Ligand code: SF4
């Protein structure tokens with residue numbers, strides 16, 4: 001299922017760049033997750049990258065968007081195909097197996 005950001009968000013900005021699907025954006029007051037783009041990181045990583053990096057643990061599952069792993073994988077495949085058709089350039093970021101969380105940690 002998609003994840004969601006609760007009002008406990010402190011706008012620390014660290015989750016947005018680690019999302020492989022660009023599903024996280026700054027909302028009016030706090031960051032928001034687009035349920036149409038969030039795959040719970042299925043297809044990219046073993047665990048949700050935003051959850052792994054959030055310092056206040058404010059990214060739970062969104063009960064309004066319940067999806068099975070199969071549905072999330074299908075969403076990932078559609079997003080990847082869309083991304084490929086929108087950009088004939090390299091999709092290396094999608095194929096990069098190094099977790100963005102790990103990259104941030106290295107910096
Ligand atoms: S779980 Fe993954 S795809 Fe969903 S918002 Fe977080 S980082 Fe993005």
Ligand code: SF4
Nearest residue numbers: 009010012013015054
């Ligand atoms: S990492 Fe957590 S606290 Fe920071 S902006 Fe994202 S949701 Fe908000």
